[in-house]
Amino acid sequence: MRKEVDALGEMELPNEVYYGIQTERARQNFDVSGITHYQAPRYIWAVAAIKMAAARANARVDALEQEIADAICQAAQEVMDGKHADQFPIDMYQGGGGTSTNMNVNEVIGNRANEILTGAKGCDRVHPNTHVNMGQSTNDVIPAAMKVSTWFNLQELLGNMPALISTLQTKVDSYKHIVKLGRTCIQDAVPMTMAQQFSGYLSLAERMHQKISAAAQDCLELPLGATAVGTGLSARDGYLECVYPELQEITGADFKPEHNFFDGLQNGDTYVDIHANLKKLAMGLSKFATDLRIMSSGPRAGMNEVVLPAVQPGSSIMPGKINPVMPELVNQICYQICGNDVAIGMAVEGGELDLNVWEPVIIKNMGESCTLLTNTVKLFNDKCVAGLEINEEVCRKYAEDTTALSTMIAAIYDYPTGSRVAKKAFKEGKSVGAVTLEEGLMTEAQVKEYLDPMLMTDPVASALAVRRARRELGIDG
Structure with a gap:
């Protein structure tokens, strides 16, 4: 065991852990959901990337010894590579506006950097606050990391959407000869082609790809350098000019400082805007999924216009029954994302004065929505949309009758x-x-x-x- 001290007293920690006393206090205080902040996609990765950029920048302006900066960078890279995943045990839900997350990363990197230099954990060469957190505050690191992680999460989602768009375009091109009955209010309407119906789904997917891509651009503007309230207090001269080029090199993304740091700390409307587009995509996919469920209903006593790929048996009692499980999955993902949207909206509105301290719930729900949609888009396309077939004779009969x-x-x-x-x-x-x-x-x-x-x-x-x-x-x- 090793002993650590903070403003509230002292605590013994197992020798093998890299996190410190503040992490352990937070682990005990916030054990509510079983979901750790490490599970928020790319969140801890983003904080570690910021720590590396800050260490490089502080070394460049002669605020940090090069040897210490190099050790911090090595430790940060290890975190980014996933080598210390079990060292981030704090619950995603936490008080303090993300201070516990920031300190967890500071302590892990600090102890590992100290170990690199001295062979032992501790603070004798590298201190989590003095060195790892130099020129930073939780109040600028956490919102900056939120935007960094959200940017990369959105890129992954955007990367999965073209396959669905391509599938829908193929369906439109292939279904031009298939006449069917249009329906409004779930009642018979005038004829249309299956291509025309699917063109609506295609247009939605294309539009949402464009909107999400445009909304993601706001994530490239960070409040890093604002420190506690936006004034940049404690950052060394030249740090701000150095830290962004370093972060760009580390991440490969064109991150730059926000026009107004005070705005960056006070307001979270960026997340409302981005998540609104995620919700629109989820709702559009859910409507499409519901349409497929209706059109595939039956097969003998339903609409039976569409045959969905059979991916698993549908009943524990009725042999041969196949359920539209992939569209049903999409519906449920939509419901969850709509709930996440409410939580994000409340958290953004709840910010007071010079900082929004509800950032943990924002990034938890934002990350979850990105992950759910990224996976759902691929699964829905691969296991349902790509393989669906049309009962042309049934469609034509409905249209003629x-x-x-x-x-x-x-x-x-x-x-x-x-x-x-x-x-x-x-x-x-x-x-x-x-x-x-x-x-x-x-x-x-x-x-x-x-x-x-x-x-x-x-x-x-x-x-x-x-x-x-x-x-x-x-x-x-």
Whole structure:
């Protein structure tokens, strides 16, 4: 065991751990969820990257001995490489605006750096506050790390979206010949093509890729250098000019200082904006998933327009039952992300005066939403969308049998005539075409031409057809 001391007293810690007394206090104080801050994607990695950049910058301005800076950088790199994952035991939920997270990283890097230089843990050469935290405060390190981690999390999500977009584009190109029945209010509407329906899903995916990519740009502006309240107190002359180039080199991303550090510490509207786009993507995917569940319902007593890939048995009691489990997964992910959005919004609104101290709950939910969406987009595409098939005959039959074909009668004659045909067709269980013939409204050839569901999917062709039919039938002179 080794003994460490802080402002509240002393504590014995196991010799093998790299974290120190403040980490242990936080571990005991905040043991509520079983989710550690190390589990927030790229969060501790980002803090360690900032510590490395700060050490390099402080060495460049002669505030930190080069030997100590090198040891800090080596230790920070080890953290970034995942070598000390078990040394970050603090719960994600914590008071203090992230101070415990910052000190956990300071202590691990400090003890490891001291060990590199002296062969033993301790503070005799490298101190977690004096050296590892030099020119920094929790108040600028944590919000900066939040943006760094969010940037990389969003890049991973954006990297998974093109595959889904490509799949949807393939579906649109392949489904142009498939006519189906459109539905509004879950009731029969006029015909459309399956390509037209899928073009809506494609457009949404493309739009959200663009919006998330644009929103992510705000993550490149950091409050690093603001220190405690935005004034930059304790940072050495020249540090600010050095730390950002170092961070850029370490991360490969174009991070730069925010225009106003006070704004950067006080306000979290960036997260509201970014997460709003994540929620929009989740809701759009969920709507798509619900559509697939409805269109694949059955197969014998449902809609049965779409056949989803069977990925697992669906029932413990009913043999042969297959459930739409991948769309159902997407629905549930959407519900969770909507909940995360509420939590982020409340945490951003709850900031007071010169710092938002609710950053832990913001990064917990932001990171979770990014991870959920990144994984969901890939799974949904690979295990559902890419392999789905269309029951073309079923789709065409629905389109041909619908009383909504009377819309064409209304366009050619008038609404009351179309309504009369639709009502009779529904009451007598006949097709609109059959009633149109019985009523003497069209010849058999005209019914075949003008009540073709595929014709009604083309606005130009259908408009020309209405004009032609009205002339043929003597309605227009």
